[in-house]
Amino acid sequence: MGRTGSWLARAGVGFWRAVVAAGVCLVVPLVWAAAVGLAVWCGAEHPWSWIGPAVIVCAGTLALAQGVCRAVRALVARWTGTAIPGGYREAGPVMQLSTGYWWNGFSYERSRRDAVMDQRMRLWWSDPATWRDLRFAVIAPFTAGFVAAVPPTAFACAVLGLAGVGPAGSGAAARLTGAGALAVAVGVAPYTWRSLPRVAVRFLGPSSTMLLAERVDELTVQRADATVAQAAEIRRIERDLHDGAQARLVALGLSLATAEALMDRDPEQARALMREARAGAAASLTELRELIRGISPPVLSERGLVDAVRALALDVPLDVAVRADGPLRLDPPIESALYFGVAELLTNAAKHAGANRAHVSLVRDETGIVVEVEDDGRGGADARPGGGLAGLRRRLAVFDGTLAITSPPGGPTRVRMAVPCE
Numbered sequence: 001m002g003r004t005g006s007w008l009a010r011a012g013v014g015f016w017r018a019v020v021a022a023g024v025c026l027v028v029p030l031v032w033a034a035a036v037g038l039a040v041w042c043g044a045e046h047p048w049s050w051i052g053p054a055v056i057v058c059a060g061t062l063a064l065a066q067g068v069c070r071a072v073r074a075l076v077a078r079w080t081g082t083a084i085p086g087g088y089r090e091a092g093p094v095m096q097l098s099t100g101y102w103w104n105g106f107s108y109e110r111s112r113r114d115a116v117m118d119q120r121m122r123l124w125w126s127d128p129a130t131w132r133d134l135r136f137a138v139i140a141p142f143t144a145g146f147v148a149a150v151p152p153t154a155f156a157c158a159v160l161g162l163a164g165v166g167p168a169g170s171g172a173a174a175r176l177t178g179a180g181a182l183a184v185a186v187g188v189a190p191y192t193w194r195s196l197p198r199v200a201v202r203f204l205g206p207s208s209t210m211l212l213a214e215r216v217d218e219l220t221v222q223r224a225d226a227t228v229a230q231a232a233e234i235r236r237i238e239r240d241l242h243d244g245a246q247a248r249l250v251a252l253g254l255s256l257a258t259a260e261a262l263m264d265r266d267p268e269q270a271r272a273l274m275r276e277a278r279a280g281a282a283a284s285l286t287e288l289r290e291l292i293r294g295i296s297p298p299v300l301s302e303r304g305l306v307d308a309v310r311a312l313a314l315d316v317p318l319d320v321a322v323r324a325d326g327p328l329r330l331d332p333p334i335e336s337a338l339y340f341g342v343a344e345l346l347t348n349a350a351k352h353a354g355a356n357r358a359h360v361s362l363v364r365d366e367t368g369i370v371v372e373v374e375d376d377g378r379g380g381a382d383a384r385p386g387g388g389l390a391g392l393r394r395r396l397a398v399f400d401g402t403l404a405i406t407s408p409p410g411g412p413t414r415v416r417m418a419v420p421c422e
Contacts, residue, residue: 353377
């Protein structure tokens with residue numbers, strides 16, 4: 001009984017999915033059939049009489065192709081968990097120039113509405129995804145739509161046969177035919193809808209050209225972010241040198257000059273100034289060391305990422321436990337990005353989250369390095385635009401890295417940084 005109930009449940013779910021899949025895939029053929037029926041009904045004795053139906057077929061296919069493909073992607077993602085990226089080109093900004101005209105990335109228009117409409121039309125026409133959708137709209141009915149239509153068609157035949165309606169008449173033959181059709185509908189229902197995900201993955205995925213274009217756009221954004229981050233870092237170093245070490249060195253020079261002038265007249269005052277100059281020189285040296293640590297910590301280049309993180313954990317006002325799968329030596333830019341990422345996460349945990357303890361894990365897997373930082377703070381962390389976590393995500397994206405944040409209200413907060421590397 002349990003197996004029978006499970007089979008019927010699978011058959012019911014499969015039957016419903018087959019109906020939905022067939023309905024989505026056969027929308028475009030229904031338009032074709034309606035156009036042919038219109039031509040036959042109006043009379044097709046002249047060749048030119050097929051112009052109207054042909055226009056209906058072309059316009060209907062163009063209008064419905066993208067909607068059908070979006071619906072198929074949504075169904076595949078919901079039924080199988082397989083996400084098929086759309087790969088559509090994104091529209092750029094529409095800007096008004098000083099001349100009063102609007103620039104949409106392709107042409108100048110007199111109004112914003114005309115610029116947006118022209119941009120949409122040009123993007124739609126030049127986007128390779130448009131032609132991919134059209135190809136799928138033509139292929140899907142024959143590779144998935146008619147296959148998925150078998151269960152509902154067989155069920156309809158079963159209903160007609162059992163009701164005594166159809167070619168088999170109303171006797172035992174009709175009932176036998178209806179029972180056979182019902183058996184076919186129940187037997188194939190769990191399987192026929194599965195043709196849709198296979199066809200969708202095969203024909204709806206982005207092509208190599210589309211992937212290359214997306215990668216170029218992504219690298220362009222990453223380059224811009226890296227340039228902005230580099231400029232900000234240079235300004236920070238310049239500001240720290242100007243306001244810190246440089247000011248102390250200028251004061252040190254003035255103190256030494258004054259001490260030299262007072263050496264003969266007031267030796268005690270000269271000695272006091274020299275003591276102050278020595279203290280200023282020590283403070284300047286400390287600031288320079290801190291600045292160097294902020295640029296490239298010596299322990300990171302000398303002993304590697306794991307020991308650098310352990311040294312960092314000793315300076316953080318938290319109880320930090322560091323776990324690593326042995327020593328890890330990576331490319332210096334990747335080590336630097338991960339080190340400063342850990343430093344920022346621990347600083348946020350101590351400063352904003354009110355955490356007492358944290359745990360840092362550094363692990364190598366099949367694809368690269370994975371660093372996880374978990375704290376027992378109040379949670380609620382997210383990568384807000386312009387915030388530190390958003391900047392960390394951009395810095396990791398330069399290396400094709402990812403940043404995943406899990407921080408429910410009340411904590412704990414877990415941040416996972418993953419960077420592919422050999």
